[in-house]
Amino acid sequence: MRLASVAAHFGRDIDRSLEKMAGIVGDARASGVELLVFPDATLGGYLSDLRHPDAHALPPALAEDSFEVGRVIAMAQEMVVCFGYTEEVVADGDVLHYNAALCVNGDGVLGRHRKVHQPAGEALAYCAGETFAAFDTPVGRMGMLIDYDKTFPEAARSLALDGAHVIACLSAWPASVTDRASRLPQDRQSRLFDLYDSARAAENQIVWVSSNQTGVMGGLRFLGQAKVVGPGGDVLARTWSKGALAVAEVDVEVEVARSRRILHHLEELTPSAYVGSLRSSPSEEDA
Template identity: 80%
Template sequence: MGLVRIGAVAAHFGRDLDRALAKLEGIVAAARAGGVDLLVLPDATLGGYLSDLRRPDPTALPPALTEDSFEVGRVIAMAGPMVICFGYAEEAGALLYNSALCVSGDGILGRHRKVHQPAGESLVYAAGDGFDAFETPVGRVGMLIDYDKTFPEAARSLALDGATVLACLSAWPASVTDRASRLPQDRQSRLFDLYDCARAAENQVVWVSSNQTGVMGGLRFLGQAKVVGPGGDILARTTSKGGLAVAEIDVETEVTRSRRVLHHLQELSPVAYGRRR
């Protein structure tokens, strides 16, 4: 593959789908002008996230879409040769999932339904049941959605499935119980960065972390989008405000280099994990 330019987006997306599409036009155009090959947008790009994690309002949920919806088609059309990951509320019969799609102008390349659900999210969304990597023009990619990254097994399963780039799309808010006066000092701000770097280093992969910004109801989102190298080093990042973090990296070369002496996936000892003393 050679050098790949990867962009991680921090931006606010709300309920208005027309406004979201207009905003996406600008973001994608700027990324294309910057030579970005892989663009990772936040969770709930189309339709926004919940406004309350503990008691979600059933009358003010994100609009339910399907893979055949007009809005999904518009993102595919925008993508052209670029690979784009984005989040939306997926309608599947009577169920609603917090989902992500990876697309290019050729169509859908991969999909993921959020597995791990914080607080009251299960009152709104059904849970996904797995993690699968998939092939793209920029290499083998896996996707997670915000709280999924709290669980090491999620990222590890994608790395074991051959993914060398993991895209984690988030709508990650500041603490809802013990909020700091400034976002950089918030406990969730520290954890968000910690998980990003740890998951990249644990699995020796390139990690792309996007996030919502701004406010939705009682939730204040952290931003802090970033691209992390396979050694856990932050290659590019944004602040709590909107922005695009871009890094250029030869994914295969850097992943291979990081695994040259210590190869975490090959040196696993699964037989030891289930032992009881």
């Protein structure tokens, strides 16, 4: 199976983003790609300031059943395509916005995810998601995470325990906003981005498909560095800071089974030993 991850810039102009997506989907289809993962915020772009988001310059929000999402479903056809957008939900008269991702093909929506972990001031712009759930697709059982989610090992582990053999992590991951390096490869966030990609794949013995935005949005400079990582943490294909497609041919089921043949991390877990360490702080009774 051919898996591909996108490094590209997507801004506020949704029509332009849809045209760009169609071109990338066409190129990927011509290369025999079966799973294509776009970055976080593919439709509408990401925030321009992580610490103090401007309420008047937020990404445009779309409902899951919007015309724009329908266009992505139509262009996907037989291909499985993951992409990010700002989801708008009306609940009990309130309008809620989520940093969200959809996995689709020509038949419709296969899976969805709302970003759970929110860095810096993102909570000022979005509500937080609450769950991690795997789902079945024509390319196998998979799950999705959105950028900062991958910082937390429990997020990817939850999807692996739910049967995901492929995890797509869609990112709008910038260089450090507090301690910028002169060159992106030396940036602290650049190193962390690569480290998390390989670690999450190896920890869970799954195939990891990591996309990311490129270019600049407001005060944020995005890293790129899209990649496909094997179950042993080995990078099978990658891009650098510029827009490109990372494509790898992987027999997912064979590679996952091979990596778990002797050491099977999920079966060898000892949850009773970790429970206390997962609490955010001691309870009053423990104090």
